[in-house]
Amino acid sequence: MIELKNIGVQFSGRDILKDVSVIFNSGEIIGLVAPNGTGKSTLMNVIMNYLNPNSGKVIVNQELEYTNKKSEVKIHQLVSMMPDQSDLYNQISGREHLKIYCLMWNSDPKLIEDTINELGMASYISKNTGTYSLGMRQRLCFAMQIVSDTQVMLMDEVMNGLDPTHVELISQILVKKKSEGKTVIVASHLLDNLEKYADRIFFMKNGELQLVNVISPGFEERSITTVRVKEMPDTVKEKFSNAFSKTNVRSLPNGATLLDVSGYESGTVGSVAEFLKENDITEFSFGKVTLNDLYSLYYQE
Amino acid sequence: MWAYFKFEFIQFISNRKNIAIYVILLFFWCYYALIIAPVYNPIEKVDESEIEARYLTRAEFLDNVVLTDGSHALTRFAAAIYPEWNDYDKARLDAIEHGKMEDYAEATAKWYAYADQMIFKSGRGVLFYNPGYYTYGNNYATMDGHYAYSYSASRFEGYAEAKSDLSINVFEERTALQTLQRLLDSYLPIILMISCILFTVDIVLKDRRNPTLVQGLPISDWRKMLVKGGVSLLGCILTIIPLSVGLLIIGSQNGFGDFALPVPIYSAGENLFTNVMMGEYLIQNMLFTIFWFLFIISLLLLVSVMMKNEFVNLLAGCVFIFAEFIYFKRGMGAFGNVQWYPTNYVQVGQVISGYRNYLYATESLTLGNGLTVMGLCTSIFLLITFLISNRRKFRLL
Secondary structure, three states: OEEEEEEEEEEOOEEEEEEEEEEEOOOEEEEEEOOOOOOHHHHHHHHHOOOOOOEEEEEEOOOEEOOOHHHHHHHHHHEEEOOOHHHOOOOOEHHHHHHHHHHHOOOOOHHHHHHHHHOOOOOOOOOEHHHOOHHHHHHHHHHHHHHHOOOEEEEEOOOOOOOHHHHHHHHHHHHHHHHOOOEEEEEOOOHHHHHHHOOEEEEEEOOEEEEHHHHOOOOOOOOOOEEEEOOOOHHHHHHHHHHOOOOEEEEOOOOOEEEEOOOOOHHHHHHHHHHHHHOOOOOEEEEOOOHHHHHHHHHHO | OHHHHHHHHHHHHHOHHHHHHHHHHHHHHHHHHHHHHHHOOOOOOOOHHHHHHHHHHHHHHHHHOOOOOOOOHHHHHHHHHHHHHHHHHHHHHHHHHHOOHHHHHHHHHHHHHHHHHHHHHHOEOOEOOOHHHOOOOOOOHHHHHHHHHHHHHHHHHHHHHOOOOOOHHHHOOOOHHHHHHHHHOOOHHHHHHHHHHHHHOOOOHHHHHOHHHHOOOOOOHHHHHHHHHHHHHHHHHOOHHHHHHHHHHHHHHHOOOOOOOEEEEEOOOOOOEEEEEHHHHHHHHHHHHHHHHHHHHHHHHHHHHHHOOHHHHHHHHHHHHHHHHHHOOOOHHHOOOHHHOHHHHOOHHHHHHOHHHHHHOOOOOOHHHHHHHHHHHHHHHHHHHHHHHOOOOOOOO
8 A cells, every 4th residue: 555645746836746645555556647747757756756755755554654765675675666668778688677677576586487478578588678679668667567576566658559459468467466456556548448447547637636536426337427429510519408408518629529418317318319310410329428538628628 | 685786797797888898908918918018028138148248248357457556446346346246147147058047046136136236335327237227218217227136136036946937938027927917017907997997987877877777676775886886896806807818828928927936025124125926916916906996986986976977987086096197206205194195006016016115215105004095995985975875865866
């Protein structure tokens, strides 16, 4: 478990993190979502103590804090951050990288071969990383963190440069780590993927962390809450508002329109569908608001 | 910590700059062994024709000279000192003719001792040392000759007493071990120290190229630096490998010599020189050089955490190595406490052989003082580094 208590970070008088307080529990996958440059990496750097916050503290397992170098080492034994693929040593092999991390964290050496096989890296793992493609490097960085086997794992843009197969593969491994009781904190722009696997998702804006459930109550519920219309002319929107005055209509920057039908009975939902059909709108779907939709709504404001 | 050591060592040996240093050293030592060492022309060499020419000239003088009351004082002086001198030259010639190296060593030791006594004490301004010392701009030629003759006397005395295999190459200090000894007395320590600086200059700051990979490792910054220092030290010690290749080449050409060969050590007493065995001399040099490595490494670790700039590291290291060239003046040891300046100990071999004391006109530049000064400085550098790196807000990168 890791707790952030009133974390504040300022650069040049600008609040990057503003009084952030949150607890990340064991056995949880946490998603951090925000546009570039809004403080995700800063937050991770604070958690790792690469950056001293102007205020607040990080508490690990309710007892460890970054009070001195000794406790920093203890925390780093429990908390790790996935390395950046551009930081790999080009002149040594992927296997050497894994061995180094395994030795440094004194984890089970068996993890090395298991992770290599799980991520399908056997064919290139013995070559120097200078010969790797972006995706191969990204998988190696992920594998390094898996091999370190720490209690808390921070991953910044873990899915970068990966094909859909490997995105899914890595997602499965994250789920496995979660089941082992690890806390996995993932910053990612693959929102569909995050929505699928994360237990809690936070948006970051103006230096604050906002739980998606708070922004959109019922986000996690598996019920029909939204009708998503691909294209809805303004005249139809106006007609719709007149016909369903209590229904919240929201337009997204990509042209889609969301009709909020949460709490509606199936008959009313049917009427909405009928209205759309009568107005020659055929491309619509029922479901709940997606993370992509929420992201668009939240950051366009 | 061991895991981190392995990690750092892998980086160290795969670092292109470090590989380049080893390759350059290998090339240099091979060049030295194949091109420079074979044309080494010692001033004090075994030159039968020179001995014979001197012997015959003096013998003819002694055969023909007639001393009268009117003879010039210098004629009397020559007639008085040449007989014994010529006896030694005759013994040397006979020993060479019969291949009796021990006899040659014994006679040569006596020859140098006698020659030095005559030239330095009795014949100042009349008699001269080997012309090799009287070079343009050398105001201390007589002192150099005095040192060299006393050194040679002690050395040949050692050859005569020891049980080493003697040869012309041994007498002219051309064997591999003697070449190493000569190198330690000249520019080898500086080459090793420059290598040490180049190995260490980026050992901390290189991590800036891979920050996310190394920052979060579960090891403290202080321990990281200790390990980095250890790796750098090991890397410096490994410079022995290219050096050994050069020595092997020299050994295959001129013989290797042995660890029982005498090495004269200067001390300002009645007997200017006492011999130690080559093995002891080399161990002392190794120990002192390792202290120097520790000094440079700890200095550069400190500068790395304070300045975080590789060029400043390079500059700081070079200042300590080359500072002596700026202020050194022969005989200055008589006027100041030269033993407290670490820069006075750069010429490791010369400090141990006592030559540095001779140049400084002091007795205080000793191995013991050197180790104390270097050890103290190293401890201070490490202590400051420890204090800085344990500050809560300190960042190594």
